[in-house]
Amino acid sequence: MLENIFQYIDLHQNEFIQLLKEWVAIESDSVQPLPHFRQEIFKMMDIAADKLRHLGASVDLIEMGPQQLPDGQTLPIPPILLAELGNDPKKPTVCFYGHLDVQPAKKEDGWNTDPFTLVEVDGKLYGRGTSDNKGPVLAWINAVVAFKALNQDIPVNIKFIIEGMEEAGSISLDELVRREKDRFFSSVDYIVMSDNLWISKKPALTYGTRGNIYFTVEVKCRDQDFHSGTFGGILNEPMADLVSLLGSLVDSSGHILIPGIYDNVAPLSEEEKKMYETIDLNLEEYQNSSQVEKFLFDTKEEILMHLWRYPSLSIHGIEGAFDEPGAKTVIPAQVTGKFSIRLVPHMNISVVETQVKKHLEDIFSQRNSSNKLKITMILGVHPWIANIHDLQYVAARRAIKTVFGVDPDMIRDGSTIPIAKTFQDIIQKSVMMLPLGAVDDGEHSQNEKINRYNYIEGSKLFAAFFLEIAKMHS
Amino acid sequence: MLENIFQYIDLHQNEFIQLLKEWVAIESDSVQPLPHFRQEIFKMMDIAADKLRHLGASVDLIEMGPQQLPDGQTLPIPPILLAELGNDPKKPTVCFYGHLDVQPAKKEDGWNTDPFTLVEVDGKLYGRGTSDNKGPVLAWINAVVAFKALNQDIPVNIKFIIEGMEEAGSISLDELVRREKDRFFSSVDYIVMSDNLWISKKPALTYGTRGNIYFTVEVKCRDQDFHSGTFGGILNEPMADLVSLLGSLVDSSGHILIPGIYDNVAPLSEEEKKMYETIDLNLEEYQNSSQVEKFLFDTKEEILMHLWRYPSLSIHGIEGAFDEPGAKTVIPAQVTGKFSIRLVPHMNISVVETQVKKHLEDIFSQRNSSNKLKITMILGVHPWIANIHDLQYVAARRAIKTVFGVDPDMIRDGSTIPIAKTFQDIIQKSVMMLPLGAVDDGEHSQNEKINRYNYIEGSKLFAAFFLEIAKMHS
Numbered sequence: 001m002l003e004n005i006f007q008y009i010d011l012h013q014n015e016f017i018q019l020l021k022e023w024v025a026i027e028s029d030s031v032q033p034l035p036h037f038r039q040e041i042f043k044m045m046d047i048a049a050d051k052l053r054h055l056g057a058s059v060d061l062i063e064m065g066p067q068q069l070p071d072g073q074t075l076p077i078p079p080i081l082l083a084e085l086g087n088d089p090k091k092p093t094v095c096f097y098g099h100l101d102v103q104p105a106k107k108e109d110g111w112n113t114d115p116f117t118l119v120e121v122d123g124k125l126y127g128r129g130t131s132d133n134k135g136p137v138l139a140w141i142n143a144v145v146a147f148k149a150l151n152q153d154i155p156v157n158i159k160f161i162i163e164g165m166e167e168a169g170s171i172s173l174d175e176l177v178r179r180e181k182d183r184f185f186s187s188v189d190y191i192v193m194s195d196n197l198w199i200s201k202k203p204a205l206t207y208g209t210r211g212n213i214y215f216t217v218e219v220k221c222r223d224q225d226f227h228s229g230t231f232g233g234i235l236n237e238p239m240a241d242l243v244s245l246l247g248s249l250v251d252s253s254g255h256i257l258i259p260g261i262y263d264n265v266a267p268l269s270e271e272e273k274k275m276y277e278t279i280d281l282n283l284e285e286y287q288n289s290s291q292v293e294k295f296l297f298d299t300k301e302e303i304l305m306h307l308w309r310y311p312s313l314s315i316h317g318i319e320g321a322f323d324e325p326g327a328k329t330v331i332p333a334q335v336t337g338k339f340s341i342r343l344v345p346h347m348n349i350s351v352v353e354t355q356v357k358k359h360l361e362d363i364f365s366q367r368n369s370s371n372k373l374k375i376t377m378i379l380g381v382h383p384w385i386a387n388i389h390d391l392q393y394v395a396a397r398r399a400i401k402t403v404f405g406v407d408p409d410m411i412r413d414g415s416t417i418p419i420a421k422t423f424q425d426i427i428q429k430s431v432m433m434l435p436l437g438a439v440d441d442g443e444h445s446q447n448e449k450i451n452r453y454n455y456i457e458g459s460k461l462f463a464a465f466f467l468e469i470a471k472m473h474s
Numbered sequence: 475m476l477e478n479i480f481q482y483i484d485l486h487q488n489e490f491i492q493l494l495k496e497w498v499a500i501e502s503d504s505v506q507p508l509p510h511f512r513q514e515i516f517k518m519m520d521i522a523a524d525k526l527r528h529l530g531a532s533v534d535l536i537e538m539g540p541q542q543l544p545d546g547q548t549l550p551i552p553p554i555l556l557a558e559l560g561n562d563p564k565k566p567t568v569c570f571y572g573h574l575d576v577q578p579a580k581k582e583d584g585w586n587t588d589p590f591t592l593v594e595v596d597g598k599l600y601g602r603g604t605s606d607n608k609g610p611v612l613a614w615i616n617a618v619v620a621f622k623a624l625n626q627d628i629p630v631n632i633k634f635i636i637e638g639m640e641e642a643g644s645i646s647l648d649e650l651v652r653r654e655k656d657r658f659f660s661s662v663d664y665i666v667m668s669d670n671l672w673i674s675k676k677p678a679l680t681y682g683t684r685g686n687i688y689f690t691v692e693v694k695c696r697d698q699d700f701h702s703g704t705f706g707g708i709l710n711e712p713m714a715d716l717v718s719l720l721g722s723l724v725d726s727s728g729h730i731l732i733p734g735i736y737d738n739v740a741p742l743s744e745e746e747k748k749m750y751e752t753i754d755l756n757l758e759e760y761q762n763s764s765q766v767e768k769f770l771f772d773t774k775e776e777i778l779m780h781l782w783r784y785p786s787l788s789i790h791g792i793e794g795a796f797d798e799p800g801a802k803t804v805i806p807a808q809v810t811g812k813f814s815i816r817l818v819p820h821m822n823i824s825v826v827e828t829q830v831k832k833h834l835e836d837i838f839s840q841r842n843s844s845n846k847l848k849i850t851m852i853l854g855v856h857p858w859i860a861n862i863h864d865l866q867y868v869a870a871r872r873a874i875k876t877v878f879g880v881d882p883d884m885i886r887d888g889s890t891i892p893i894a895k896t897f898q899d900i901i902q903k904s905v906m907m908l909p910l911g912a913v914d915d916g917e918h919s920q921n922e923k924i925n926r927y928n929y930i931e932g933s934k935l936f937a938a939f940f941l942e943i944a945k946m947h948s
Binding site: 044095119202210212214221222223224227229230231232233234235236237239240241243247249250252254290291292293294295296297303306310311312313314315316317318319321322323324325327328329330331332338340342367368369370372378379413414415416 | 616684686688695696697698701702703704705706707708709710711714715717718720721723724726728743764765766767768769770771779780781784785787788789790791792793795796797798799801802803804805812814816841842843844845852853887888889892941
């Protein structure tokens with residue numbers, strides 16, 4: 001049965017690419033808040049809805065109201081698409097999350113071809129959104145198409161939640177998920193998304209993302225800046241306080257110096273350790289492509305662990321100081337340092353918030369400065385981690401083995417992808433990230449592409465996954 | 475004789491104010507590089523030249539060529555006025571430096587009256603340039619006018635060097651002074667400028683200014699910034715290196731931590747110490763008007779010494795990091811910290827440069843970072859100090875006692891005024907700053923003013939100074 005499906009996909013690959021070409025042609029940019037682009041997203045959502053209806057799905061386009069822009073204007077938020085194909089109580093229900101909006105792109109930015117005209121060169125399908133995320137959304141749909149075309153029973157109930165505002169921060173997605181928790185999502189067993197990339201030449205399964213906690217540290221003397229000739233020498237200068245505070249956060253080996261911060265970091269198990277060893281990462285290549293002379297660690301395993309399973313602290317910058325070229329002899333009177341910590345299991349936002357504030361207050365009080373200190377947590381997103389023994393992870397591993405002939409890299413993402421954690425927390429079902437894109441797809445960059453191979457084999461992978469997950473429930 | 479002069483000045487004070495009003499009406503803004511303003515400066519210089527010629531001076535307006543603007547355009551530099559009145563070899567020759575260009579001003583900036591229409595309210599003469607520096611230039615001229623009007627012999631030879639680009643950095647002044655060293659300046663015995671302010675209700679004599687040495691510290695990993703999710707945890711982050719470098723410069727008591735930096739600071743003599751004690755500074759008032767909750771020091775003497783005779787280090791800011799409002803999870807890949815040290819006698823620029831570079835290189839090498847460090851001195855101006863026992867200081871003290879009935883505050887300026895040092899170094903003659911303006915004149919601010927009292931008594935002061943300095947040579 002799977003053989004027929006695979007053959008169908010192979011035979012119709014050019015049709016699938018033609019469809020991707022049509023979707024790429026729609027400039028569904030959600031980042032630039034302009035009516036023209038917003039209309040394109042609406043159009044894109046309508047086309048997707050038609051496509052799914054055509055496959056027999058029941059589709060709702062849920063209106064989400066207006067988006068308030070900083071300048072006081074409003075723009076309509078594109079509808080979120082909810083679709084359902086099959087509701088056999090004997091079958092498991094898999095819900096696919098994807099998005100059809102894209103990052104901005106212009107040929108002048110350095111594209112070799114028009115970003116909204118899909119062009120194939122050497123098996124690479126160039127175009128904005130090919131990899132992020134129109135290609136993977138269509139790969140899932142292609143899998144359904146194959147079953148339908150061959151009149152084969154789809155072994156799972158399928159749901160879709162597709163949005164058009166992901167690149168703009170998934171405005172109002174949370175709200176909808178919460179609202180539909182006991183309706184649309186009540187029958188969902190598994191949530192799959194495919195919005196990230198492999199990290200080597202092998203397929204990957206992603207089971208975790210780091211969280212993030214972002215702080216501002218304001219040190220204030222007065223409102224108006226000083227001239228360093230007139231006041232230099234008699235002030236507790238806010239910049240001196242601030243660099244001392246920021247300098248107390250992390251040492252030169254990357255170790256975070258905030259007392260207690262590592263207390264809740266999950267211990268490293270033997271099983272997890274082995275997963276790093278089997279990942280097919282060429283360290284030298286990675287280093288070269290990163291253009292970094294030397295990393296803090298020398299082995300693949302240590303590097304991956306410090307990107308994925310240990311927290312990191314980065315100082316982003318300072319607001320209110322002199323940041324322009326040239327020489328200005330100012331004593332900034334009010335400065336705000338910014339730093340954030342990537343959180344890992346099982347660190348807790350409010351515990352970390354307390355630790356950070358206490359640490360900075362201690363350092364500041366040792367300075368005996370007459371300035372005012374104000375520490376604010378302006379963002380807190382928990383890390384996400386899945387249980388790799390969940391049935392859908394096992395099913396996906398088998399499907400990968402079937403399609404690609406190898407075991408996947410079991411990976412995490414050092415970045416923060418709040419949607420996975422949102423689904424996990426609200427719907428309380430297993431969430432899996434099953435990427436199709438290659439490591440060099442260049443999401444968000446110039447010359448974004450998806451390989452023909454990844455797009456077509458990815459369509460097969462989803463079909464194989466349907467069968468594997470169904471088997472585990474039978 | 476002096477009594478007649480004073481009486482003349484008192485009787486003609488409204489004429490002197492009328493003249494100041496005419497000069498204030500000329501919008502001789504040198505800061506905004508626009509042809510219209512530049513023409514106004516030319517006009518201003520012509521009017522001053524005519525005025526001096528009318529008094530019998532021989533006047534040269536020296537063309538200084540074009541000013542190259544950053545955008546590639548050029549503007550003519552206003553001529554520098556050199557004038558000479560009397561050349562009796564038996565008399566000492568006093569050269570007055572002043573400038574007739576002004577800072578920009580618009581009523582909308584918060585002026586109560588039109589900035590280019592002199593308006594008197596409660597004995598205060600409001601208008602741009604009244605205090606900085608048209609008023610003091612005219613006070614010197616008024617003194618000459620009084621002698622001439624009374625047909626009295628001026629007891630000194632008088633020279634003038636008056637420029638029109640001071641607020642724009644005195645472009646080409648150095649060049650002219652160097653060129654005229656052995657011609658115009660060869661007969662000059664004393665140089666007087668009056669381009670600063672008193673610091674209390676008492677008149678002041680200024681005998682020193684701090685120098686300045688400005689550094690940039692660049693820490694670079696690569697050209698392109700990183701995302702903290704994708705790279706946080708495995709990098710020597712440039713910002714961590716930089717805050718550690720900047721944090722090593724000065725402690726929270728304002729003490730500079732660079733080894734050897736205090737070695738060449740002049741020891742405090744008993745005579746100098748006494749001068750701080752007699753200065754009439756109300757610390758509470760000063761603190762309140764500064765809107766600073768607490769200074770690093772509690773006594774007037776310590777505060778003045780740390781502003782004038784001890785070096786100070788200020789961190790100005792960081793270029794290349796995230797400096798805007800909001801939360802951006804960037805790891806800046808190349809950042810440049812900026813700081814400067816106000817230098818005092820007898821610190822030497824090249825010694826300090828070596829000390830700073832060695833210190834930062836030591837700190838950086840302890841971090842064992844793989845980033846590149848580059849330290850650049852982008853500005854170095856030596857401090858200036860005069861010998862307060864020079865004859866012209868003694869003469870000025872006596873003149874102040876005669877006109878105001880008090881001894882002056884003997885003050886320095888914590889800022890860097892390169893012109894005094896330029897004259898001292900090139901011409902190698904005694905330089906004195908003899909300010910006329912009150913502490914609240916608001917140079918460079920809205921509602922700049924000079925008090926009628928300061929302007930008129932200042933004119934008398936210059937006349938008295940002519941006599942006192944002549945006496946010392948007779």
